[in-house]
Amino acid sequence: MYCTNVQYMDLTKAVVTFRNFYRKQKRLPSYQEVCDLFNYSSKTAAVYLVNKLIETDILEKDEKGKLLPKKLFHIPHLGIIKAGYPMPAEGSLGDSIDFYEYLLGMPGEMFSLTVSGDSMIEEGIHDGDIVIVERDSSPRNGDIVAACIDGEWTVKYFKNDNGHVGLYPANPSYPVLFPTESLMIGGVVVSVIRKYR
Amino acid sequence: MYCTNVQYMDLTKAVVTFRNFYRKQKRLPSYQEVCDLFNYSSKTAAVYLVNKLIETDILEKDEKGKLLPKKLFHIPHLGIIKAGYPMPAEGSLGDSIDFYEYLLGMPGEMFSLTVSGDSMIEEGIHDGDIVIVERDSSPRNGDIVAACIDGEWTVKYFKNDNGHVGLYPANPSYPVLFPTESLMIGGVVVSVIRKYR
DNA sequence: TCTTGCACTGTACGTTCGTACAGTATAAAG
DNA sequence: CTTTATACTGTACGAACGTACAGTGCAAGA
Incomplete structure (x- = not known):
């Protein structure tokens, strides 16, 4: 009307x-x-x-x-869109996401880091991206961690091979890092955020 | 104490x-x-x-x-972390980010889409990522847009070459798309979100 | 031992809050 | 022309709210 x-x-x-x-x-x-x-x-x-x-x-x-x-801040989620060849307009809306809950609705302590460098570029983590890290999570194999290896901080894949722990890059032009003295896991990367504007 | x-x-x-x-x-x-x-x-x-x-x-x-x-939900932003070779622990904290404002503090109408496919993978937009799109934005050259080309939806770079508009993939194994009948810009991708857990 | 500060209890008061109800002007529908 | 729904106005009331102040038990320091 x-x-x-x-x-x-x-x-x-x-x-x-x-x-x-x-x-x-x-x-x-x-x-x-x-x-x-x-x-x-x-x-x-x-x-x-x-x-x-x-x-x-x-x-x-x-x-x-x-x-x-209730849905004052929900952003309508219109469905799936192809980033390959085009696809017919999907979605039929109806659905919506509370991004506040989506990103920050976790019980643990969190912090964020701005990523510099391109060793995780194959994983889609680019220079300038912000990663949200959950502290205290004991990482599982394959998790992306923010870790302090021999006194220096970096973002890498975590892999524990029968007690032999290594930090693996997603970009093969970087070496795998094995701790010679110490390894401290700062936390597990739970999300990646990139802003264009 | x-x-x-x-x-x-x-x-x-x-x-x-x-x-x-x-x-x-x-x-x-x-x-x-x-x-x-x-x-x-x-x-x-x-x-x-x-x-x-x-x-x-x-x-x-x-x-x-x-x-x-005030800062109840602020996530401490610890600074910059190398995703290449490790770097000394930067940051000295103090800074913090209100991610609610950071992501959603835009005046325009927004919607989100789940991305399928890998034509934007070089841009760090992977299969399964969620893009937040701002409607009504008239795209500038180089912007990533969600667009409907000849009746089909896709995510691509926008390029207007003296009135000759094309949609460019970030992955060179996909073709550049030029509209034969119609082109509708759904909006400009303002952020990319990926969640690991 | 005495003093001081901290972390409360208990009570009181004026303001603001949500709710309810009766009433009105306008526009659309029959 | 009458009825109905919409979008309000105006008033009233009890409950909940924030604020203030006097007082208490405890621990640490002088």
């Missing part, structure tokens, strides 16, 4: 307003604050709008009645 | 508790809820703890006195 009413408030605009508020305040607005945001003079108008957003699954209420963002 | 007091509450444990609450509720707890979380019987104890967290820059208060997470 298209509405020509001047009072008509587009839900998508409301979503943007809520998003911006949440981005700044890291919380959802109270009903009074919704009134301020949308120039309402009655809290009931705010209740009305919020209920619309709940109906569309953008917001939700917990068991205590507190408001929380 | 190390404290053997039974009542002693480690701030790092408090941070984890706050994080878990925020992860579930997408907001910070009220003072009453802090009491419930830490088994306090007085709200003043909650105020006391929150002030500690404010002093350590983990939380902050806005101009209205509302609580918000």
Whole structure:
């Protein structure tokens, strides 16, 4: 239904307003604050709008009645796209990903590192990429680790060959590293992030 | 100072508790809820703890006195790590990144796609990676775009050579694509995300 | 032993919050 | 022309909220 009413408030605009508020305040607005945001003079108008957003699954209420963002920040995931030969438009949308949970929803302690160099380029870890590393993970064979070998830090594949531990590059023009003195595993690389803009 | 007091509450444990609450509720707890979380019987104890967290820059208060997470979810960024030959431990920490802002702090409409195939492998975009695409961006030469060429979707480099537009793969074993009928730019790839665990 | 600081308890108070309900202007539908 | 739905206004109320302040038990240091 298209509405020509001047009072008509587009839900998508409301979503943007809520998003911006949440981005700044890291919380959802109270009903009074919704009134301020949308120039309402009655809290009931705010209740009305919020209920619309709940109906569309953008917001939700917990068991205590507190408001929380359900899909406010979800990015629609449109499906699979070919990076080889083109494919018919897949997806049919519907699905969406909470990237905050996707990347950071892990229990352990994490840190990040900017990667310099190209020894892991065959693995798709390029110069300038950021790796998120989970501390304390005891690596399994094949894991990518951030490790300190003989006092120097590097990113490599971890391989434990019956107690004989080595750090393997993904780029064959670099040597395999075996510790002569010490090897400390800083953590396991759990994700790689690259930003273009 | 190390404290053997039974009542002693480690701030790092408090941070984890706050994080878990925020992860579930997408907001910070009220003072009453802090009491419930830490088994306090007085709200003043909650105020006391929150002030500690404010002093350590983990939380902050806005101009209205509302609580918000300052560095609660920041991942410490330890600096640059060599993926070639090892390098001395860089970093000296101190820095930290808010990955939520880092990845999603863009004004435009975004969607994501799972990449299939290896035509962009030289660019470090591998099979199974997720690309975040910003809609409506008019691509510049060299941008990676998600585009619909002659009715089929693909991820490629965009190049406009004096009106002669082509989609270029990063993998030379794939052909350059020129539209015979239609070309629709879905958007520009703004980031690539890969998850290992 | 006395003092000081820390980590709380217990109580009180004014403000803000979410909820509820009655009412209104407008537009679309029958 | 009447009915219905939409998008609000205005008012009221109890519960929850943040803040303040006086007081307590404990441990460390002088």
